[in-house]
Amino acid sequence: MTEHTPAGLPGTIHHWIGGVAVPSLDGRTFDVADPVSNTPYAQAAAGGPADVDRAVAAARAAFPGWSELTGRERARTLHRIADAVEDRREQLAHFESYDTGLPITQARGQARRAAENFRYFADVVASLGEEAFRQGNEQFSYVVRSAAGVAGLITPWNTPFMLESWKLAPALAAGCTVVLKPAEWTPLSASLWPEILTAAGLPDGAVNIVHGIGEEAGQALVDHPAVPLLSFTGSTTTGRHIAACSARHLKTLSMELGGKSPVVVFADADLDAALDSVVFGVFSLNGERCTAGSRVLVERSRYAEFTRRLAERAGRVRVGPPADPATEVGALVHPEHYARVLGYVDLGKEEARLVAGGTRPAHLAPGNYLQPTVFADTPRDARIFQEEIFGPVVAVAPFDDEAEAVALANATEYGLAAYVWTSDLKRGHRIAHAVESGMVWINSHNVRDLRTPFGGVKASGLGREGGAHSIDFYTEYKTVHVAL
Numbered sequence: 001m002t003e004h005t006p007a008g009l010p011g012t013i014h015h016w017i018g019g020v021a022v023p024s025l026d027g028r029t030f031d032v033a034d035p036v037s038n039t040p041y042a043q044a045a046a047g048g049p050a051d052v053d054r055a056v057a058a059a060r061a062a063f064p065g066w067s068e069l070t071g072r073e074r075a076r077t078l079h080r081i082a083d084a085v086e087d088r089r090e091q092l093a094h095f096e097s098y099d100t101g102l103p104i105t106q107a108r109g110q111a112r113r114a115a116e117n118f119r120y121f122a123d124v125v126a127s128l129g130e131e132a133f134r135q136g137n138e139q140f141s142y143v144v145r146s147a148a149g150v151a152g153l154i155t156p157w158n159t160p161f162m163l164e165s166w167k168l169a170p171a172l173a174a175g176c177t178v179v180l181k182p183a184e185w186t187p188l189s190a191s192l193w194p195e196i197l198t199a200a201g202l203p204d205g206a207v208n209i210v211h212g213i214g215e216e217a218g219q220a221l222v223d224h225p226a227v228p229l230l231s232f233t234g235s236t237t238t239g240r241h242i243a244a245c246s247a248r249h250l251k252t253l254s255m256e257l258g259g260k261s262p263v264v265v266f267a268d269a270d271l272d273a274a275l276d277s278v279v280f281g282v283f284s285l286n287g288e289r290c291t292a293g294s295r296v297l298v299e300r301s302r303y304a305e306f307t308r309r310l311a312e313r314a315g316r317v318r319v320g321p322p323a324d325p326a327t328e329v330g331a332l333v334h335p336e337h338y339a340r341v342l343g344y345v346d347l348g349k350e351e352a353r354l355v356a357g358g359t360r361p362a363h364l365a366p367g368n369y370l371q372p373t374v375f376a377d378t379p380r381d382a383r384i385f386q387e388e389i390f391g392p393v394v395a396v397a398p399f400d401d402e403a404e405a406v407a408l409a410n411a412t413e414y415g416l417a418a419y420v421w422t423s424d425l426k427r428g429h430r431i432a433h434a435v436e437s438g439m440v441w442i443n444s445h446n447v448r449d450l451r452t453p454f455g456g457v458k459a460s461g462l463g464r465e466g467g468a469h470s471i472d473f474y475t476e477y478k479t480v481h482v483a484l
C-alpha cells in the first residue's frame with residue numbers, strides 16, 4: 001500500500017461466472033501487487049481447467065438468448081455498458097493507474113476509449129445488413145450472418161481495461177458470449193466489469209471472467225473444445241504457442257502481437273512535430289505500447305541535430321509516482337518486466353551509444369522506475385534494434401537515402417505500425433507502401449479511427465480488429481441458394 005492507494009480497492013478479486021462472483025473451485029489464489037511498492041494488495045482467484053469449464057458452460061447457456069436478439073437490441077445494451085463505464089471513469093482511472101503504473105493523466109483517457117469502443121460497435125451492429133445475390137431468373141442467394149459461438153478473449157497487461165473492451169464490444173455486438181481471461185499482472189480494473197455489465201442489464205453468462213496465470217487459465221481456454229474462436233492480444237511468443245495449440249481444434253484466431261515499429265524522419269520533415277511525436281510515441285504509456293515507435297531512423301543530414309534534441313527532451317520527461325498529475329512516465333508494470341527492460345538497457349550500452357537516461361531516477365525510492373532512455377548509432381543487427389523492449393527506451397540510427405530507410409524499417413521480424421515524417425507527400429506515400437506493416441501514419445501518430453483495420457503483418461499478428469473486420473471475426477456466414 002502507498003499514500004496513493006485508491007479508495008475501494010478489493011482485497012479479493014473473484015472470477016465472474018454466470019453472473020456470480022466466485023472463487024476458484026480448488027480455492028487457489030495469486031498475489032496482485034502494485035508497481036510502486038511491489039507488495040501484494042489483493043489476492044485474485046487463480047483459475048484452472050475446471051473454472052474455465054464452468055465459465056464456458058455459463059457462456060454456452062447464455063448464447064441462445066443473447067445471439068438471437070436483433071442487432072439493435074444488443075446495441076441498446078452496449079450503449080448502456082458505455083454509460084456505465086463513463087459513470088465509473090474516475091474510479092477506473094485510479095484503479096488502472098494504481099495497478100499498471102500508468103500516469104494518472106494517461107489512465108484517464110482509458111475509460112473514454114473503452115466507452116467509445118462499446119458505442120462504436122453498437123452503432124456498427126445496429127446498421128448491419130445481409131447480402132443477397134441474384135443470377136438472372138435462375139437463382140437467388142442470400143447470406144445469413146450468425147454469431148460464431150463462445151469466444152475466448154485473452155488480453156495483456158498494458159492498458160488492460162481498454163484492450164478488454166476492444167474485444168468485449170465487438171464480440172457482444174456480433175452476438176457471441178465470451179470467456180475473458182485478463183492478464184495476471186493487472187486484474188484490478190477487470191474487477192469493475194461485473195458491476196458495469198450488471199448495471200447495463202447484460203444477461204448473466206454473456207460475459208464470464210476467469211482470472212489466473214496464462215499457462216493455467218489461459219491455456220485451459222485455448223484447449224477448450226467448446227470455444228471455437230480465440231481473440232488474443234499479447235506477445236508473439238505466446239501467440240505462436242496459442243496458434244500451435246489451436247490447430248488441433250482448427251480454431252478461428254485473431255492475434256494482435258508484438259511490434260518494433262519504425263519512425264522514418266526525412267531531412268525535409270517538420271522536426272519539432274517529429275520530435276513531439278517520437279517522444280509521445282515511445283514514452284507515453286510508459287513505453288508499454290504495442291505501436292510504440294521504438295526505432296527512429298533519421299536522414300543523415302539532420303541526424304546529429306535530431307538525436308541531440310531527442311536526448312534533451314527525454315531528459316526533461318518527468319518520471320514519478322503514477323498518481324501524481326505531473327508524472328509523464330510512471331512505474332513499469334512488474335518487477336519481472338522491469339528487470340527485463342533494464343537488461344535491454346545494459347545490453348544497449350554495449351551495442352550502441354547511450355545519449356539519455358539509462359538509469360533509475362535517483363529521487364524515486366521504491367518502484368519500477370526508469371528515466372526515458374535514448375540510444376544512438378544503433379547497428380541494424382543490435383538486439384535493441386530488433387527486439388521488442390516494451391518500455392521507455394528508443395534506438396536511433398541514421399540512413400542515407402530512401403532505399404536504405406525502407407531496408408532498415410523492414411529489417412525486423414515485426415510489422416505492426418510505422419511512422420513517416422516528410423514534407424514530400426509523394427515520398428510519404430511511397431514509403432508507406434514499401435514498409436512492411438499493418439498500419440502507417442504519415443506526419444501523424446497513432447490517431448485511431450475505429451472503422452479502420454488495426455493489426456500487423458509478419459510476427460505482429462494474424463487478422464485485423466476494427467470496423468467490419470471485428471464483426472466478421474465473431475461471425476459465421478451461411479449462404480442459402482434458392483431456385484427461382
Ligand code: NAD
Pocket residue numbers: 154155156157158163181182183184212213214215216217218219220222233234235236237238239241242255256257258259289290388390416455456460461
Ligand atoms: P503475454 O503474451 O505474456 O500475455 C498475454 C496474455 O496471454 C495474458 O493474459 C497471459 O496470461 C496469457 N497467456 C500467457 N501464456 C498463455 C498460454 N500458454 N495460453 C493462453 N494464454 C496465455 O503478453 P504481455 O506481456 O501480457 O503483453 C505484452 C505484449 O502484448 C507485447 O508484446 C505487446 O506488443 C503485445 N500487445 C500487442 C497489441 C496489439 O494490438 N498488437 C496490443 C497490446 C499489447
